[in-house]
Amino acid sequence: MNKTLKCSLVVLALIGFVGCGEKGGDSNSSSSLSSAVSSAVGGGSDPLMDKAKKAGLLPIPADEKELNKLIDNPKNPITAEKIELGKKLYFDPRLSRSNLISCNTCHNLATGGVDGVEAAIGDGWTTNPHHLNSPTVYNSVFNKSQFWDGRSPHLEDQAQGPIQAGPEMAAPKDLVVKRVTSIPAYVEEFKKAYGDDVKITFEKITDTIGLFERTLVTPSKFDAFLNGKADALNADEKAGLTLFIDKGCTACHNGIALGGDMQNFDATGSYKYKDVGDFKGNADKKVKAPTLRNIEETAPYYHNGKVWTLKEAIQQMGKVQLMTEINDADNAKIEAFLKTLTGTKPDIKYPVLPASTATTPQPIVK
Numbered sequence: 001m002n003k004t005l006k007c008s009l010v011v012l013a014l015i016g017f018v019g020c021g022e023k024g025g026d027s028n029s030s031s032s033l034s035s036a037v038s039s040a041v042g043g044g045s046d047p048l049m050d051k052a053k054k055a056g057l058l059p060i061p062a063d064e065k066e067l068n069k070l071i072d073n074p075k076n077p078i079t080a081e082k083i084e085l086g087k088k089l090y091f092d093p094r095l096s097r098s099n100l101i102s103c104n105t106c107h108n109l110a111t112g113g114v115d116g117v118e119a120a121i122g123d124g125w126t127t128n129p130h131h132l133n134s135p136t137v138y139n140s141v142f143n144k145s146q147f148w149d150g151r152s153p154h155l156e157d158q159a160q161g162p163i164q165a166g167p168e169m170a171a172p173k174d175l176v177v178k179r180v181t182s183i184p185a186y187v188e189e190f191k192k193a194y195g196d197d198v199k200i201t202f203e204k205i206t207d208t209i210g211l212f213e214r215t216l217v218t219p220s221k222f223d224a225f226l227n228g229k230a231d232a233l234n235a236d237e238k239a240g241l242t243l244f245i246d247k248g249c250t251a252c253h254n255g256i257a258l259g260g261d262m263q264n265f266d267a268t269g270s271y272k273y274k275d276v277g278d279f280k281g282n283a284d285k286k287v288k289a290p291t292l293r294n295i296e297e298t299a300p301y302y303h304n305g306k307v308w309t310l311k312e313a314i315q316q317m318g319k320v321q322l323m324t325e326i327n328d329a330d331n332a333k334i335e336a337f338l339k340t341l342t343g344t345k346p347d348i349k350y351p352v353l354p355a356s357t358a359t360t361p362q363p364i365v366k
């Protein structure tokens with residue numbers, strides 16, 4: 001494997017799976033990502049740290065091994081080879097029947113892991129039939145379940161959905177396997193990742209994409225604060241965090257993701273745009289509370305993408321979830337706090353994908 005590419009995956013250096021030497025081993029390359037969390041010492045202590053933890057908020061661990069334990073998949077442990085391959089597949093539009101749409105089309109890693117439109121647009125310019133907004137893939141490893149209705153248990157399972165879904169990538173399993181196996185460089189990479197007798201199945205492909213997604217974690221100054229750096233947040237941001245706890249936001253937005261679990265929605269008030277799309281939650285009418293990490297970058301908001309500003313998102317939450325009017329001054333402070341959740345992204349180098357061959361099935365564009 002290309003060593004530069006391997007080392008460019010900063011998150012791997014962070015997690016410490018590989019070094020840049022021939023044999024792997026200890027990483028000696030420091031990264032902005034690891035320094036964002038590991039510089040989290042000093043600055044004294046602040047009672048707000050304990051208050052936040054008591055309210056259920058958790059930092060992304062500063063310790064690489066601890067983080068690794070949280071994100072790794074014991075059934076398919078992370079290695080540099082698998083992650084590099086998973087990254088290529090994530091960016092490869094040939095996993096869609098049209099050759100035009102990749103995971104990155106709707107979960108663009110350059111724009112907060114989202115597409116920036118109200119409802120996702122996929123194969124044949126089809127809008128999501130339920131008017132559902134694309135959630136971010138960053139930190140999705142910390143969600144307790146995946147999708148707005150929580151119907152998928154983990155990222156590996158989740159990745160099978162969009163490739164086959166008609167309004168998304170619209171590619172049947174066998175077409176995807178044929179495309180990948182017709183490209184010798186891909187076959188070679190699967191062998192390197194999983195051994196010479198690897199069977200390249202649809203599930204192997206989606207497992208590898210899911211594994212790559214597990215590395216998409218983004219520590220922020222909020223983590224530095226919770227990990228012990230009292231001056232990582234300024235006075236307004238701390239006031240916002242205090243309000244976020246005192247107003248009850250942490251009842252649903254907690255854990256490392258500040259969300260990621262199924263919650264009641266629309267219980268104490270009526271969501272202003274409830275009639276846009278037909279999504280009503282899961283069987284218990286619960287909706288997954290989205291992660292609030294990188295929320296500054298992931299507008300528009302809510303399952304149907306009808307809310308374009310954080311101010312309105314916060315206002316609606318007050319009404320719909322907490323039976324309270326949040327005044328403008330408090331709203332601005334909460335927004336200042338939410339912006340501290342904008343994290344350092346892994347340094348992802350756009351991959352050069354291996355060429356198709358004469359036997360690669362051609363695009364289907366109608």
Ligand code: HEC
Pocket residue numbers: 090101102103104105106107120121122123128132133134135136137140143145146147148149155158159162163167168169209213288
């Ligand atoms: C056409 C746009 C589109 C494409 C292409 C697409 N997705 Fe999605 N993705 C969505 C939408 C919309 C949802 C929410 C759907 C739902 O909840 O029913 C979603 C949900 C997800 C989630 C769940 C996140 C969460 O917080 O619940 C993950 C993870 C994800 N997609 C990863 C992928 C991967 C991996 C690929 C490529 C194999 C992919 N997506 C391709 C639009 C897209």
Ligand code: HEC
Pocket residue numbers: 244247248249250251252253263264265287288289290291292295298300301302303304310313314317318321322334
């Ligand atoms: C009872 C649980 C609950 C409480 C309390 C709650 N939320 Fe939410 N939050 C949710 C759910 C569920 C959603 C998704 C709703 C939807 O889109 O249908 C959500 C969505 C959001 C969004 C939009 C996220 C996105 O990516 O679309 C923001 C921002 C938000 N909440 C902030 C807050 C703030 C700030 C508070 C406190 C004032 C709060 N929430 C209180 C459950 C809750």
